[in-house]
Amino acid sequence: VRLVESGGGFVQAGESLRLSCVVSGFALSGSDVKWARRGPGKGPEWVLSAGQGRFTITRDNAENTLWLQLNNLQPEDTGLYYCTSTSLGISGPGTQVTVSP
Numbered sequence: 377v378r379l380v381e382s383g384g385g386f387v388q389a390g391e392s393l394r395l396s397c398v399v400s401g402f403a404l405s406g407s408d409v410k411w412a413r414r415g416p417g418k419g420p421e422w423v424l425s426a427g428q429g430r431f432t433i434t435r436d437n438a439e440n441t442l443w444l445q446l447n448n449l450q451p452e453d454t455g456l457y458y459c460t461s462t463s464l465g466i467s468g469p470g471t472q473v474t475v476s477p
Contacts, residue, residue, distance in 0.1 A: 377401035377466060379409065379459045384471030389450055395471055397442040397459035405437040408463050411444045413473075415455035423457065449475045 383395035399409060411423040411433060423431055423444060432445040442459055458470035 377464060379461070379466060379468035381458055381468045381471040383444075384457060384473045386474045386476065387449055388476050391449055391475075393446045393449065393473060395444040395446065395457055395473075397444070397468060399440045399442065399459075402464070403437070404435060404440045404442060407461060409442055409459050409461045411442070411457065412460050412467075413453075413455045413457045414470075415452070418455070426453075446473070449473070451475045451477050 378400045380398045381395060383393060385393060387393060397409065412420050413423050413426065414420045424433060430447045434443045436443065444457065446453065453473060454475050455473060456470040457473055458468050460467040
């Protein structure tokens with residue numbers, strides 16, 4: 377079982393990114409896979425709660441992929457974004473998002 381994220385990068389404040397989390401070894405449908413992030417010097421947090429309406433998650437069960445749309449990114453959104461399953465106890469390596477002022 378594996379989770380692999382991609383799509384991170386360097387952007388300026390106000391720009392957008394679309395991240396993907398590809399699930400292998402089990403079905404995304406019905407799973408508890410979620411997006412989380414860890415900023416520099418901060419603890420992990422759930423992305424939807426942190427985004428305050430700017431972030432959207434969509435599930436593509438046919439492609440076993442969980443998408444994360446990040447809009448109006450701000451410098452405080454800088455961090456490692458990763459997907460994780462609490463029930464399976466696994467997380468992906470993450471993809472880095474860096475937002476400049």
